[in-house]
Amino acid sequence: MGQAGHRVVITGQGAVSALGIGADANMAAMRDGRCGIAEMEFRDIDRLSIKIGGQIKGYRAEDRFSRQEIALYDAFTQFALIAADEAVQQSGIEISEALSLEAGVILGTSGGGLQTVDDNYRTVFAEGKNRVHPFVVPRLMNNAAASHLSMVHGLRGPSFTVATACASSNHAMGQAFQMIRSGLSKVMLTGGAESMLCFGGIKAWEGLRVMSKDGCRPFSKNRNGMVQGEGAAVFVFEEYEHAKARGANILAEVIGFAMSSDAKDIVMPSQNGAARAMQGALKSAGLSGDEVGYINAHGTGTAANDRTECAAVRDVFGAHADTLMISSTKSMHGHLIGGTGAVELLACIMALRDGVIAPTINYEEPDPACDLDVVPNEAREASVNVALTNAFAFGGLNAVLALRAI
Template identity: 80%
Template sequence: MKRVVITGQGAISALGDSAVENLVAMREGRNGIGPLEFQDVERLSITIGGQIRGYDPVARFSRQEITLYDKFTQFALIAAEEAVAQSGLVLTERLAAEAGVVLGTAGGGLQTQDENYRQVYEEGKNRVHPFVVPRLMNNAAASHVSMRYNLQGPTFTVATACASSNHAMGQAFNLIRCGTTKVMLTGGSESMLCFGGIKAWEGLRVMSKDGCRPFSANRNGMVQGEGAAVFVFEEYEHARARGADILAEVVGFAMTSDASDIVMPNKEGAKRAIRGALRDAGLGLDSVGYINAHGTGTTANDRTECAAVREVFGAHADSLMISSTKSMHGHLIGGTGAVEMLACVMAVRDGVIAPTINHEEADPECDLDVVPNVAREADVSVALSNAFAFGGLNAVLAVRRI
């Protein structure tokens, strides 16, 4: 089995237009959630989100490209550009044949769907643009990243709701580990902040009207965000041979299904995923110092996740740090695990633990060290990233300092 390392990372979210800006914001405990700005927002009962402010596609893409790219594709391309640049990879024809893309998304081109439903149903138009289908299809972002860098190996999209990015990164990890590829661009992208996207989520009655407060006793729901993060996963010997700056090593991955309920989380499924990732990595419980929690800010998720962590780690749970960066950037749904992986890399590489901001009241059923409100310096060699999705689909990744 090959070793797999991360040699580049890129991101765009409500916290910043690059991975560098996102990491600075996480260190500062900055809140990227605020009033939403788009057509008909006043018709919604939920009017806050982790929206990327001042985003201008014209400043980044040509008119022809914008015709082809939904916003979720644009975000993926922006993040991929930063990741590839940081990695220093030279994608020769030979390497391109052994490189691919796996990205996660839940909604795909939801902005395109929303715009075209308006044209047909509200404005009464009988024709839509001929590129609607290529814009809205879930694999659009992965395909365009592949074309941008001439990556000719395995390229596909994973759509498993809130676990999409973790599942995608897990598949990329396994493709390199088993020798199928040498390099993979992987992560996730999402752009659901439009009238139809928010209106659909309102129906679930899990959204907060005033903020995201994971693990706090006065939490009242999740807050959506948007954006993308993309990483360069690379076979270790290949990265070392070219003198790459290695950010972290990916050492374990596991995925499980609750097989119980379409929306309610299940502690047993979460426990099996966490244990599976540690077993896959060959790590003991006491090796883990930090967990980036799924931490949505809903009562059901937060209590279930804390119970799962406590039961898996036993006495070591009291020594663990566990935080939810969704409190800062919102829940990016299919893209959320990718942005949260930035915090895991920061923990093992820089020794900085991103906080759970907006933590106001302790919840006895979330009695772990949730790193409330202020980032913390700590010596962490192994970090886990949890993702527990609607549909009962769980995916946990383990990364290690190298």
Template identity: 50%
Template sequence: MHRVVVTGVGVISALGKNTAGFWESLVAGTSAIREIKSVDVSQIRFKNAAEIRNYVPEEHLEPKDIPFMDRFAQFAVISAREAIADAGVEWTPDLRENTAVITGSCLGGRGTEETGYWELFHNNKNRVHPLTIPLSMSNAGASHICMQFGIEGPAYTISTACASSAHAIGQAFWMVRSGAAPMAIAGGSEAPFFLGGLKAWEALRVISKDTCRPFSAERSGMVLGEGAAMLVLEPLETALARGARPLVEIVGFGMSADAGHITQPVATGPSRAMNLALRDARLAPEQIGYINAHGTATEANDRIETAAIRSTFGKHAEKLAVSSTKSMHGHALGAAGALEAVASIRSLERGILPPTANFLTADPACDLDIIPNQARKASVEACLSNSFAFGGLNAVLAFKAIP
């Protein structure tokens, strides 16, 4: 069994088109939630989301590749490219042949599908774009990463709603730890801004009409976001041998199913996932100093997550710092866990914990130290990153600082 470290990260999000911009905005407590511009929202009750503004594909990708890639797949490649450069990977034939690429996406390229359906059902066309299937398939992100870098190892995509990329990173971690892959690129990507998708979220009545206020008494629902984040994982000994700088150690992964309701969470499933992550990491609860919460700002999620954290950590919950970065980058669905993993990694690395932005008034049902509105300097030994999905599917990642 190998010790596994993260040697590179890459991000494109509403907070910034690279990791530096993303982290700078998180530390500043800047919210990227603004009025939606990419879609006509006159027919939709909510108007705000965390969009990547002024995104020009040609600034990031070769013009010949763009027609073959939906927006979500473009984000996957852009973030993977930054992560690989950050890790200083030098490709050899053997490494290309065996590296794993595991991505998560909730929706894949459904925006492309909607464009085709619009032509069929609204404009009465009798055919759709010939590349509709390869553009819309959820594994397109993983496939294009492989093609961009000539990676021929195991590659696949996980779709477990809002836990997708956390599951992807956890599976990649286990593969590298066991020796099944000498390196892995793992994370997730999402591009959920298209009319049909927004109307579907509207119908669920879980979207806030103003902004995202996790754990606040005034919270009124989640706010959608988009983007991607990717991590490069490799054995500690390999990273040190090639002169790479490990950012953090990934030490545990836990997952569970509520086996309850398709949309209503319960505390037992998330608590079990956190306990399993701690057990997998061989960490005592007291070694955890920070949790990057799932923190969607829905009434039920924040209350239930608070109960799950208290159930898992007991008295130590009083000493835990907890924050939800969704208050700034929005809920990026299948990419959320990866974005929050990067936030967790940077927190351990830099000794700064990002805040829960937009916070107004404490809710007695969410009685944790949720780092309201301003980042906090803190040296933390280890942290958890929580991802809980519709369908009652839970994934928790454990990271440990490298002295």
């Protein structure tokens, strides 16, 4: 059976990614199988061999923030604030003086203010200037987005940032879930944000030789690597009785969470570590494997990840793996690194609430090592009661959440 404690529900969601600004826009793009990956636009891109990404096009910070705010907010913080505003507004929650002490923020990010780092390294090392803006440190610190969310929304309870590479968002949301389940908090803003699409950010990833030059094709035999994206998604996690008492519209229930560490290799994923995280999430939720209808896969589009993840799903679900739907929305919005699990949670909510399974687009050729139902190319209507969302990070750190329709 699952652990006893308070029930945790999601009462608000907000998002911004290459698929659009707003949770509804992102879900509509997922439903339509629309690809947000395209040629990127920023300084010195001609010096890069990787020129595609899930970049948010047409976004202007000055349309949403004042000059004083822009001086304080790196792009990852801006995206988090936009997503959080939407989530809080949708949830209809009002943070009273008393509730503010039991409400907090836990966000995931991997690079933090990498745009700020990139700009200022350029200023100091390339341009030879000796002065930087006095707010460089508050802009670049990984906890900047979480801190600004706590200030803007008046949240005075537990607040911090999680940085576990590609699992950051799932770890953050898992911690928020546990805070409420244990009774430490009533309301948490949680999710993740990332904006690494700048010259230094892409140049660093080029060195790993895991990036595709032409597209993200998870589980397809002709895949050739991952594609980066940027953006944020933020959710209002709330204690069930508190949400019910105020008549909140509940989107889904979070019912389980587990973490594992491969303790093996800094970049190569482990089948055992991934399997233990999924098994742990099932145990935490008090579920048997055959109750799960959909898994939002980590699905990066690298051979190492896709084959390892599919093998781990077979390990955990046995014969049920043949009827389980599994898809990777990274094929559409790219890999948001520390923010990726948050944007992908939208696909789980869409499956549970709307009965629509987001597809794995760009699927061209079956891979015998990935012989699962990957919902290729087109969304599918299906009734799903329980979903898992996987995140497996460099460093061998894994985090899996379980959700149920309500």
